[in-house]
Every structure is written in C-alpha cells, then in structure tokens.
Amino acid sequence: MGLFANELPYGVLSWTIFLPLGGAFLILLFSSDRMARWIALVFTLIDFCLALPLWYRFDPSKIGFQFVEIREWLPILGLRYAVGVDGISMPLVLLTALLSPICVLCSWHQIEHRVRSFMFCLLLMETSMIGVFSALDFVLFYLFWEGMLIPMYLLIAVWGGPRRDYASLKFFIYTLVGSVFLLLGIIALYFKQGTFFIPEVLFRPYEERFQLLVFLAFATAFAIKVPMFPFHTWLPAAHVEAPTAGSVFLASILLKMGSYGFLRFCLGITPKASLTMAPWILMLSIIAIIYAGFLCLGQEDMKRLIAYSSVSHMGFVTLGIFTFTLWGLKGAMLQMLNHGVTTGALFLCVGILYERTHSRLISDNSGLGKVMPLFVAFFGVFCFSSFAFPGTNNFVGELFVLLGAFEKDKTLGLFLLPGPVLAAAYMLRLLKRTVWKEGEVSPLWDLNAREVFYLLPLLVAVLWVGFCPGKLVEVMEPALMELLKNVKSMS
Amino acid sequence: MWVLMPEFFLIGCFTFYFVLSLSRVPWRIRPLSKGLALLAFFLTLITFGEQGEFFSGALKVDTFTQVFKAICAFGFFLVFCLLKPEGEDHEEGYLHELYGFLTLSLLGLMVLVSAEDLLSLFIALELSSYCLYVILPLRKGGYLGSVEGSLKYVFFGAVCSALALYGMGYLYALSGTTKLGALVVEGGLFSSLGLLLFSVAFFFKLSLFPFHFWAPDVYQGASNSVAAFIASVPKVAALAVLLKIIGLFPQESKGLKDALWVIAVLSMTFGNLAALVQKDLKRLMAYSGIAHGGYVVLGLLEPGIEAKVAVSFYALVYLLMTLGVFLVLVGVSEKGKDVLIEDLSGLYSRSPLFAFTLAVSAFSLIGIPPTGGFMGKLFLFVVAYKAGHKLLVLIALVNTVLSLFYYLNMVRLAYSKESLGPRSPLVLSTLDKVLCLTVSGLLLLLGVFPSPWTDFLYKVAV
Numbered sequence: 001m002g003l004f005a006n007e008l009p010y011g012v013l014s015w016t017i018f019l020p021l022g023g024a025f026l027i028l029l030f031s032s033d034r035m036a037r038w039i040a041l042v043f044t045l046i047d048f049c050l051a052l053p054l055w056y057r058f059d060p061s062k063i064g065f066q067f068v069e070i071r072e073w074l075p076i077l078g079l080r081y082a083v084g085v086d087g088i089s090m091p092l093v094l095l096t097a098l099l100s101p102i103c104v105l106c107s108w109h110q111i112e113h114r115v116r117s118f119m120f121c122l123l124l125m126e127t128s129m130i131g132v133f134s135a136l137d138f139v140l141f142y143l144f145w146e147g148m149l150i151p152m153y154l155l156i157a158v159w160g161g162p163r164r165d166y167a168s169l170k171f172f173i174y175t176l177v178g179s180v181f182l183l184l185g186i187i188a189l190y191f192k193q194g195t196f197f198i199p200e201v202l203f204r205p206y207e208e209r210f211q212l213l214v215f216l217a218f219a220t221a222f223a224i225k226v227p228m229f230p231f232h233t234w235l236p237a238a239h240v241e242a243p244t245a246g247s248v249f250l251a252s253i254l255l256k257m258g259s260y261g262f263l264r265f266c267l268g269i270t271p272k273a274s275l276t277m278a279p280w281i282l283m284l285s286i287i288a289i290i291y292a293g294f295l296c297l298g299q300e301d302m303k304r305l306i307a308y309s310s311v312s313h314m315g316f317v318t319l320g321i322f323t324f325t326l327w328g329l330k331g332a333m334l335q336m337l338n339h340g341v342t343t344g345a346l347f348l349c350v351g352i353l354y355e356r357t358h359s360r361l362i363s364d365n366s367g368l369g370k371v372m373p374l375f376v377a378f379f380g381v382f383c384f385s386s387f388a389f390p391g392t393n394n395f396v397g398e399l400f401v402l403l404g405a406f407e408k409d410k411t412l413g414l415f416l417l418p419g420p421v422l423a424a425a426y427m428l429r430l431l432k433r434t435v436w437k438e439g440e441v442s443p444l445w446d447l448n449a450r451e452v453f454y455l456l457p458l459l460v461a462v463l464w465v466g467f468c469p470g471k472l473v474e475v476m477e478p479a480l481m482e483l484l485k486n487v488k489s490m491s
Numbered sequence: 492m493w494v495l496m497p498e499f500f501l502i503g504c505f506t507f508y509f510v511l512s513l514s515r516v517p518w519r520i521r522p523l524s525k526g527l528a529l530l531a532f533f534l535t536l537i538t539f540g541e542q543g544e545f546f547s548g549a550l551k552v553d554t555f556t557q558v559f560k561a562i563c564a565f566g567f568f569l570v571f572c573l574l575k576p577e578g579e580d581h582e583e584g585y586l587h588e589l590y591g592f593l594t595l596s597l598l599g600l601m602v603l604v605s606a607e608d609l610l611s612l613f614i615a616l617e618l619s620s621y622c623l624y625v626i627l628p629l630r631k632g633g634y635l636g637s638v639e640g641s642l643k644y645v646f647f648g649a650v651c652s653a654l655a656l657y658g659m660g661y662l663y664a665l666s667g668t669t670k671l672g673a674l675v676v677e678g679g680l681f682s683s684l685g686l687l688l689f690s691v692a693f694f695f696k697l698s699l700f701p702f703h704f705w706a707p708d709v710y711q712g713a714s715n716s717v718a719a720f721i722a723s724v725p726k727v728a729a730l731a732v733l734l735k736i737i738g739l740f741p742q743e744s745k746g747l748k749d750a751l752w753v754i755a756v757l758s759m760t761f762g763n764l765a766a767l768v769q770k771d772l773k774r775l776m777a778y779s780g781i782a783h784g785g786y787v788v789l790g791l792l793e794p795g796i797e798a799k800v801a802v803s804f805y806a807l808v809y810l811l812m813t814l815g816v817f818l819v820l821v822g823v824s825e826k827g828k829d830v831l832i833e834d835l836s837g838l839y840s841r842s843p844l845f846a847f848t849l850a851v852s853a854f855s856l857i858g859i860p861p862t863g864g865f866m867g868k869l870f871l872f873v874v875a876y877k878a879g880h881k882l883l884v885l886i887a888l889v890n891t892v893l894s895l896f897y898y899l900n901m902v903r904l905a906y907s908k909e910s911l912g913p914r915s916p917l918v919l920s921t922l923d924k925v926l927c928l929t930v931s932g933l934l935l936l937l938g939v940f941p942s943p944w945t946d947f948l949y950k951v952a953v
Contacts, residue, residue, distance in 0.1 A: 074866075074942045076800065076949055077873060117843070139869070143860040143939075150854060157907035158839065165907045169899065176859070176895050180888045183869075187876055187884065 002064030003084065003199060008053060011069050013083040016051045016097065017130045019043060024123035033115035037108060040119035044101035044126065051097040051130075054090050060475050063482050065136060065199060066090075073140070079196055082136035087479030088263055088333065089133040091472065095340045096133065096253050098457065100126040103245035105454040106348050110244060110355055111159060118159060121151035122245060129253045133260060138186045138196040145182070145257065149175055152246065152254065160241040167234075167241035174234040178224035182261075185217035189269065202268040203486045215273035218265050219281075225258030228281075228318055229288040232311045239307035240360075244351030247303065251310050251347055252340035259317045259336050263329075263483070267321070271487040278322040285322070286415050288315035293422030297429065302350045302360050305430060306343060309386060312419065313339045313394075319416065320401040324487060328404025329480045330473060334397035337472070338385075338465060342394060345382040345458040349375070352451055356444045362430065367437025372446045376435050378455050383431045385462045387423035393465035494541040494552050497534040497560065501598040504531070508591030521574065524590045528571040531597070532564040548670060549611040554951045556605045558803060559731040563604070566724040566810045567597045572926055573716040573814075573821045580714040580827025585629045593720060596622035600728035609659045609669040612732070616655075616692055619725060620648045623717075630714040631827060640705075640712025647705040651695035658688025674739055683746050690736055696729035697784040698777070700758040707765075710777040715824050718773050719817035722780055727806045730787060734802055738794045751788055756886055758785030763893040772820055772830045775897060776813065779856060782894060783809055786887055789871040793878035799952040800945060801870035807944075808855065808863040808937055815852030815930040816901075819845045822917060835901055837910025842917040844927050846905045851931040853898040855938070858891055863937030870945075 006012055023043030027036045058066060065084030073081040085093055103122055111118045124147070131144030149172065157168035186196070192210065193201050206214070224231045235255075239247050266274050292311035299305035313335065320332030352375065353365050369376050385392035388399075398420060406413035447455070465472060504527050511520065535557065544551045570593070574580075581589050599619030606612040627641035659669075662685040666674045691702060698706040710718045740747050762782030769775035787809070790802040822845055823838065824830045839846040855864030868891070872884050919927070937944060 072942075074945060076797075076942075076945050077870070143865075146860045146865070149859065150850070153902075154906060157903060160907070165903065168907060169903055172899055173895060176857075177892050180892050184885065184888055187872055190873070191876055 002062060003068045004059075004062055004064060004066045006067040006069055008057065008067070012050065012053055013067050013085065013093075013134050014069055016047055016054075016093065017083065017127055017134065019047045019050060020100070020123040020126040020130075024120045024127075027116055027120050027123070031116075036116040036119045037104070040104045040123055041101060043123065044097075044104050047126065048097040048101060051094055054085060055094060058085075058087075058090055058475060060087060060478050063478060068136065070136075073137070077139075077196075078194070079139050080137050081140060082197060083131075083134040083140075084136045085134050087476040088483075089260065091333070091337055091476065092133045092253075092256055092260060093130050095256075095337055096126065096129045098461075099248060099252050099340070099344055102344070102348070102454045102457070103248050105450060106248070106351055107243065107245045108450060110351065114158065118155070121155050122249075124151040125155075125249055129249070129257070132257050136198045138189070138198060138201070141198070142179075142183060142186060146176075146179055148254065148257075149179070152250065155246040155249075156238060156242045159243045159246070162241075163237070164241045167237040170234045171238040174224050174227075174231065178221035178231075181217040182221035185214045185221075188214055188217070198264075203271075203490060204269075205490065206270070208272055211270040211273035212276065215266055215270040215277060218261065218270070219277070222258040222261035222266065223284075225261065226255055226314050226318060227258070227311065228284050228314070229291060229311070230284075232288065232292070235311060236304050236307040239310075239347075240301060240303045244347060244354070247347040247351070248344045251306075252344035255310065255314055256336045256340060259314065259321065259332065262318060262321050263332070267483060267487050271490040274322070274487070275324065275491050278324065281322045282319055282412060285315040285319035286412075288312060289319070289416065289419040290422065293419060293426065296426035297422070299426075300361055300363065302353070302362055302365070302430065302434075303347070305362075305426065306346045306350065309423065309426065310339065310343055312423065313343070313386075316398060316401050316419065320404055323401075323404040323408040323412075324484065325404040325407045326477075326481060326484055327400050327407055329484060330477065331397050331400025331402075331404055333476050333480065334400060334465070334469065334472070335394070338393040338397045341458050341461045341465075342382055342385045342392075345378075345455065345462070346386060348455060348458075349379045349382060352447070362433050365434050367435075367439075367441035368444070369435040370437075370441045371444045374447045374452070378447070378459060379434070380431060381459060381462060383427045385466070387427040388420050391463070391466045393462050393469075395466060396469045492545070494538050494543050495545060495550075496538050497531055497564065498598060498601055500531055500534050501594050501601070504594045505591050505598070508587045508594065512587035512591065520587070520590065524574075525568070525571050527594075528564075528568040532561070532568045535561040535564045544607070546611070549608040550602065550605050551607040551672075552605045555799070555803075556731060558948065558951055559604045559727060559806070560601050562727050562803075562807050562810060563597060563600050563724050566727065566814065567593070567720070569814050569818075569926065569930075570716060570720040570724070572922060573719055573818060575716065575821065575827055580631055580716060581629050582631050589626055589629055589717075592622040592626050593717075596626075596720075597724065600725060603728050604731045606732075607671050609663065609671065612671070613652075613656065613659065617652060619728070620644075620652070623721060623725075624648065626717055627709065627713050630712070630717070634712060636708070637712040637714075640709040643705045644709045647695065647702070651692050651702055654688045655690075655692035658685045658691065661685030662689060671735060671739070677741060682741070686736065686739060686747060687750055690733065693729040693733050693736070694754065696725050697733070697787075698726075698781050699754050699784045699788070700761045700781060703758070703762070703781045703784075706777040706781060707774045710773040711771055711829060713773075714827055715773070715817065715821045715830070718776075719814060719821070722776055722817065723810045723813045726780070726784070727810055730802055730806050733791055734794075734799055737791050737798075740794065748792055751792055752880065752883060755785045755788035755792075755883060758782065758788070759887060759890040760785075760893075763890050763897075766894070766897045769897070770831055770833075772816075772832050772835070772901075775832060776816060776820075779894070779897075780813070782890065783856070785890070786868065786871060789875040789880070789883060789887060792875060792880060792883075796949065796952050797874050797877070800948045801867075801874045803948050803952070804870055804937075804941070804945060805867040808867040808934070811930055811934050811937075812852045812855040812862075812864055815848050815934065816856070818923075818926055818930060819849045819852075822919070822923060832901060832904065833911060836904040836908035837914060838905035840916075841910060841914055842919060844919060844924060845917060848927040848931045849905050850902045851934050853902050855934045857895050857898045861935060861938040863934045863941070866938055866941045
C-alpha cells in the first residue's frame with residue numbers, strides 16, 4: 001500500500017485539522033459573544049476552503065494514502081504523528097469541513113447563553129472529527145476519537161434540552177465503553193505487529209483466532225458508534241436533547257466514524273473474521289432497518305423520528321459493507337455521505353421550526369405549507385431524499401446497496417426491501433402532517449437569508465449526488481476495489 | 492553536600508517554624524510559607540543533575556531520585572498554595588506547627604526517595620508518617636472524625652511499619668547487610684516473604700488493598716488541604732521506593748509477582764466499586780486513590796527502564812490530577828468544611844474555570860485523551876502487556892469503565908445540574924486562577940506532547 005507525500009506547499013491535512021483548534025483558542029481571547037460567532041464562522045469557512053484541494057488534487061488512480069505527513073511524536077512508544085487520506089476518508093473529511101460552518105450558522109441565534117464556550121466546543125469537535133478520518137497512527141486516531149467525546153458531551157450537557165443530564169450521561173457511557181474495547185484492540189495489534197502505524201497493520205496475515213478477538217473488540221466499539229441494533233438506544237436520547245448543531249454533528253459525522261471504522265479497520269485488519277461474522281452483522285443490520293423503521297412510524301417528536309430513521313439508514317451502511325461486493329461497498333460509502341447530508345439537513349429544518357414554535361412535536365408544527373412555503377420546499381426535498389426518491393442522493397446509495405445485497409444473496413435482498421417502503425411511509429407521514437392542516441394556522445415567519453444560505457449547499461449536494469454521482473463514485477471506487485481485492489485474497 | 496541543599500533547606504524551614512511557634516508571634520506567615528515552599532522546589536531544580544553518596548552510603552542521590560524529589564516538592568508547593576487563609580480550616584494557634592510538620596514530612600519523603608540503606612529508609616518513612624499523624628487533629632471545628640482518622644492512621648501505620656521491620660529483619664538475616672544495593676535476595680521462601688513484608692510499608696503509603704483501610708477516614712478527617720497532601724505527595728515517594736524494591740526481586744520467583752498481581756486487581760476493583768457509592772468528595776478521592784494505586788502496580792510488575800519511565804510519568808500525572816480535584820474541592824468548600832459531591836452541582840455557572848479544571852482532572856483520572864492520564868495509562872498498559880500480563884490489562888480496562896461513572900458524575904454535576912439552592916458565584920484569587928491554569932494546562936500538555944518529558948525521563952532512568 002503506497003504512501004504519497006503531500007505535494008502542496010503547505011501541510012493541507014494538518015492545516016485542515018488544526019485550524020479550527022487555533023480558532024477555538026482565539027475565541028478564548030475575546031470576551032464578546034458576537035466576536036465568538038464571527039471567529040467560529042470565519043475559521044470554519046477558511047477551513048473548508050483549505051480542505052478543497054483535497055478534492056481537486058486527489059488522484060484516484062493512486063492506490064494508498066495521499067497527502068501524507070509523518071512526524072515523530074513519542075519515539076519511546078513508537079508513536080508518530082501521521083495523517084493521510086484515501087478515497088474512503090477524503091469525502092468524509094470534506095463532509096465534515098462542509099458541515100462545520102453550517103453548524104455555526106444554525107446556532108447563530110439559537111444559542112444565546114455561553115456562546116463562547118459553545119463555539120469553542122464546536123471548533124474542537126471539528127478538529128477531532130477531521131483528525132479521526134485522517135489519522136494514520138492508531139494512538140493519534142484514538143486521541144481524536146476520544147477527544148471528540150468531551151466537547152460532544154458538553155454540547156449536550158450544557159446546551160441540551162430538559163433531559164440533557166440523562167442523555168449526555170448515556171451517550172458518554174455507551175461511547176466510552178466501546179472505546180475501551182477499541183483501545184484493547186489497538187494494544188493487542190501493537191504487540192502483534194510492533195507498530196501503531198496504520199498502513200503497516202492493514203492486510204497482514206494474522207492467525208484466525210487473533211483476528212476474531214480483535215474483530216470483536218473493534219466491532220463492539222464501532223457498533224456502538226454507528227449505532228447498530230441493539231446498541232442504538234443512546235442515539236434517540238442524545239439527538240432529542242442535543243442542540244441543533246450537536247444533532248447535526250452527531251448524525252452527520254459521529255455515526256460515520258463507526259462505519260468508517262468497520263470499513264477501514266474491521267475489513268482491513270481482520271478480513272477473515274469479518275467474513276466469518278458477516279452473517280451476524282447482516283442480521284443485525286436488517287433488524288435495525290426494519291425495527292427502526294417501525295419505530296419511526298409511531299413517533300410524535302420530529303427529532304426522535306429522524307433519530308430512529310438514522311438507525312435505519314445506518315443499517316443500510318453496515319449491510320452494504322458486509323455484503324463484500326463492490327456494489328455494496330460503494331453503496332455503503334455513498335450512504336454514509338448521503339445520510340450525512342440529508343439527515344443533517346433534516347435536523348437543521350427541525351431546529352429552524354423549533355426556533356419559531358418552541359416545540360418539536362409534529363402536532364404543534366402542522367399546516368406549515370400555508371405560512372412557510374420556502375421552508376416547506378426545502379423540507380420536502382430533504383424528506384424525499386430521506387426515503388430515497390429517484391433523483392435524490394439516497395436513491396443512488398440505497399440502489400447500490402440493494403444491488404450488492406441481491407448480488408450476494410437473493411433472500412438477503414428480499415429481506416431488505418421493506419426498508420425503503422417503511423422509509424417512504426414514515427417520511428411521507430411526517431411531511432403530510434407538517435405541511436397540511438385544515439383550518440387556520442398561526443402566522444410564522446419564513447426562512448431568512450441566513451437559513452437559506454446554509455440550507456442551500458445541502459440542497460445542491462442532494463441533487464448533485466442524485467443526478468450525477470459519477471464523479472464521487474470515481475473518487476472512491478479504486479480504493480474500495482483495492483480493499484475488496486485485499487479482503488478476498490486474505491480470506 | 493551541595494546536592495542535599497533542598498533537604499538542609501527544609502530543616503532550616505522547620506527550625507524557623509519551630510521558633511515561631513515557641514514565640515507565639517501572631518505573624519501572618521502564609522505568603523512567606525508559600526515563598527519558602529516555592530524556594531524548596533527551585534532548590535530541587537537547581538541542584539538537579541549532581542550526584543553523590545552521603546553518610547557512608549545511607550543516602551544516594553542520582554538524577555532519577557532527583558526527579559521524584561522535584562515532583563514531591565512541586566506537589567508540596569501546590570498544597571501550600573491550597574491552604575486557606577489563616578484560621579479558616581486549621582486552629583489558628585497551631586498554624587506554625589502545621590507548616591512546620593508538613594515541611595518535616597516532605598523532608599522525610601525526600602530522604603526516603605534517596606535512601607539506600609534499610610535504616611535510613613525506615614527512619615525517613617517514620618519521619619514522614621509521624622508528622623502527618625500530628626497534623627491531622629489540628630483541623631478546626633472540633634471534628635470527631637479528625638481524631639478518629641488520626642488514630643486509625645497511627646494504628647495502621649504502626650502495624651504496617653512493624654510488618655516492614657519484620658521484612659527488613661528477614662532480609663538482613665539472609666544477606667547480612669542493610670545496604671539496599673548489596674542485598675542479595677535468593678529465590679527462597681524467606682527472602683520472598685521478607686521482600687513482601689518490607690514492601691507493605693509502601694503499599695500502605697500507596698493505600699493499596701488490603702492496606703487501604705485508613706485512607707477514607709483519614710482523608711475525610713483531615714482538613715481539605717492536608718488531605719490533598721496525603722493524597723498526592725507521599726504516594727509519589729512510595730512509588731520511587733517501590734521501583735527500587737522491584738529491582739531486588741529475584742528473577743525466578745513468581746510468587747512475588749503473583750502477589751503484586753493480586754494486589755493490583757483487588758485494589759483497582761475494590762477502589763472503583765467502593766468509590767461508586769460515595770457521597771463525600773474526599774472519601775471518593777480516597778477510593779479513587781486506592782484504584783489508581785492498583786493501576787500503577789501494572790508498571791511495577793517487571794523491572795526495567797520502560798517500567799521506570801511509565802511509573803514516574805504516571806506519578807507526575809497522578810499528582811497533578813489529584814491536586815486538580817483538590818484545588819476545586821478546597822475552593823468549593825465553605826469555611827473548610829467537607830464537600831459533598833452534590834456541592835459540585837452548578838459549579839459551571841459559579842466558576843467556569845473551576846469547572847474546567849475539575850473536568851480536565853476528572854477526564855484525566857478516567858484516562859481519556861487528550862489528557863495526561865491517558866498517556867500515563869497507555870504507558871502502564873503497554874509495559875504490563877509487554878511483560879505478558881494480558882488478563883491484567885483487560886481487568887484494568889474494565890476498571891477504567893467502572894471508574895467512568897463516578898468521575899463523570901462529578902463533571903456532570905458541575906456542568907449539567909443547577910446548584911442546590913442559591914449559591915453565590917465563587918470569586919477566584921489570582922493565585923487560584925494561575926494554579927487552575929497550570930494544573931489543567933500541564934495535564935493537557937502531557938497528554939498531547941508527552942515526548943519531551945518522557946525523553947527526559949528515559950535519559951534519566953538509564
């Protein structure tokens with residue numbers, strides 16, 4: 001597996017990772033809330049611009065990691081500061097960089113107290129999330145993985161809703177339990193291979209028993225993060241209580257860390273064990289898709305509904321990964337990105353409504369078509385996207401996953417079919433009840449320029465991936481093919 | 492003799508306090524005492540790098556012991572900064588004694604760290620302990636608990652010292668010398684027993700199960716600042732001595748290591764389980780100390796340079812994170828009273844800086860990156876795993892999860908709960924702010940850039 005050095009005049013990944021951190025500390029120097037908001041916005045926007053070369057200068061034909069930077073960090077333990085991206089992680093880094101300014105914008109007026117600390121946490125989150133996707137050293141990876149935990153915990157615990165205490169604690173405990181297993185796996189690998197450097201650990205012929213143990217350790221951590229059934233119960237609680245920006249980060253990025261872990265580490269390090277355990281994962285994924293779909297049908301709280309729909313969508317991702325087909329892997333990757341865009345946008349919409357009506361219940365937010373036409377236009381597209389309407393991004397992703405599932409096994413594909421149907425049922429129910437209502441509707445003000453400004457990029461992304469996914473698939477296909485080839489040859 | 496400068500300086504300080512206490516001059520010596528403590532710390536830094544043997548080999552100072560001396564002196568200085576304004580947490584008339592005996596206790600610990608002879612070791616050990624026995628009842632407010640704690644401390648201390656003396660007796664009988672370096676320990680039953688008994692005194696200091704019974708009561712009985720001292724500085728010194736003792740372990744004796752293994756498991760598990768149900772913050776810290784004693788034993792199972800580095804790294808981190816919590820504890824406590832965990836609720840709105848310090852210290856105690864606690868634990872785990880104790884690492888990881896609940900609870904109360912009843916915002920003095928930033932800054936620094944410090948330790952430990 002090749003490592004290609006960063007050829008740009010600046011360390012593009014390091015800058016992208018640590019610029020938000022710099023912004024965070026800059027915020028501490030000023031005492032005004034206004035200043036904090038602007039600093040956060042400017043830094044996240046610059047960060048997005050800094051990350052753009054990752055897209056333009058990325059060469060899909062190269063197999064391995066690109067934009068690699070390696071420095072000594074803690075030589076005694078063999079720790080290195082090593083970052084780099086490939087076709088799997090690069091789109092995720094860009095997604096994070098895209099969503100961060102949006103999260104700052106959506107909190108502009110929603111967060112009124114302790115604004116500085118809030119923006120500090122947001123920027124800290126961005127640093128650690130980008131770090132997770134680009135770390136090439138296991139301890140560095142773990143550092144970012146856990147570093148994200150504390151600001152997220154605080155986002156829920158300090159700025160959350162009425163049951164924030166319960167939700168934040170549950171989130172923290174679930175995630176940390178998973179992380180401990182992750183650490184165990186990392187230490188075990190270190191002694192097997194004598195290094196924390198990820199490219200030197202991938203695709204090595206470990207014996208079967210060792211693979212199985214490491215797989216179990218990793219899979220526990222990632223399954224909790226995804227979250228897969230039956231570890232999903234922390235998610236609705238956390239989503240409902242978190243402020244909008246927290247929900248967006250949680251749904252769009254944090255959950256992807258779990259599926260990214262499956263893709264990168266479970267498949268890459270323990271291919272044999274992954275194949276052995278695949279039936280179980282497939283079964284859990286199908287349960288998640290269908291069970292969470294039914295749960296969605298009965299929800300009254302919009303955020304809770306979208307949270308459960310996340311569980312269902314992430315089921316598609318894990319299912320796609322563990323079909324071990326190219327269609328499945330491509331579909332899973334696409335679904336990771338699509339879910340990030342669509343669900344993030346849906347949470348933003350709920351946040352917008354909450355700012356106006358101070359309620360997240362569907363019944364308190366009905367008849368919006370009469371008073372907020374612009375909002376309904378956006379909301380409608382995102383809802384359609386969420387149940388994979390043709391022409392939207394999710395359609396492409398779910399189609400690929402379905403193709404993968406049918407390629408692997410016909411019955412598996414049949415089991416999967418109720419998923420999209422259920423999705424259509426619950427999303428249309430949500431849409432119908434919020435848009436239409438008989439009788440008078442109390443007047444609400446429609447979207448303002450700021451809100452349109454941050455919803456627009458997501459709308460563009462939905463349609464872009466929906467109509468021409470070719471470019472995106474082109475970027476990740478070689479990496480996925482290489483991964484699949486290695487998995488097949490190793491097992 | 493220049494290298495013993497810090498010790499002589501401490502004797503001088505003690506004499507100074509002693510004379511003051513005789514004259515009963517109501518001097519406001521608090522700022523001065525801080526200055527002296529800082530000076531002691533600087534002296535350990537200035538004399539750094541020089542070596543020597545003194546008193547016909549009873550004391551041997553090398554760079555590694557100097558690191559521990561410096562850590563102890565740093566902790567001592569931090570504790571002196573924690574002492575509340577005159578008369579708030581200690582009887583006013585005994586302030587000079589308090590300062591004097593604390594100084595003397597530090598002296599004992601410093602000598603302990605560099606002692607190379609069983610006799611000097613024992614004397615230093617007793618010196619450091621006896622001073623603390625005396626200080627404990629000086630707490631203001633007529634707490635029955637402080638007398639109880641003191642008595643328990645004396646009794647347990649006496650029994651453990653006696654056991655250690657037995658052990659020393661065996662060791663002397665077997666090898667005919669009292670010099671640590673010359674002790675030849677064969678793999679027989681008596682030598683193992685001797686070494687184990689000898690170690691008991693330090694297990695006691697480190698409050699390892701089953702020598703931990705004193706800790707909760709002593710912590711609770713002691714005034715907050717004295718508890719901070721007991722919780723941090725003597726443990727660092729005990730670790731230094733234990734590092735020497737494990738170097739004496741004969742290679743072939745598995746029994747000793749098994750004993751340590753069992754002690755580690757019991758300490759971690761018991762400490763964490765008991766901490767889960769605590770209501771008093773100091774008691775909680777006592778159990779947390781027991782659990783951390785267990786973790787650090789992971790690094791003591793296999794002598795070697797890496798073990799030395801791991802343990803000394805952890806010693807500093809442990810000192811910092813414990814004192815971080817105590818810093819907040821002392822700040823929150825009203826008129827030096829005990830602090831319940833509930834009293835932390837709403838801390839974020841009362842003082843964001845305290846809440847931040849508490850959060851960093853608590854996350855470090857759990858062992859979450861990017862704090863020093865994570866790097867420290869990683870080091871210990873790697874050392875233990877390398878030595879083949881995989882099960883032990885697994886148990887330690889499970890314990891980490893257990894400990895999560897009570898540490899996180901402190902942070903949770905501070906950040907997501909409203910304070911019980913109306914509480915005024917806490918006003919932090921400049922010194923408090925500096926301390927908070929120093930402690931949390933150092934913890935984060937050790938978590939993100941550990942390499943300068945570990946490189947240094949590595950160089951020194953070779």
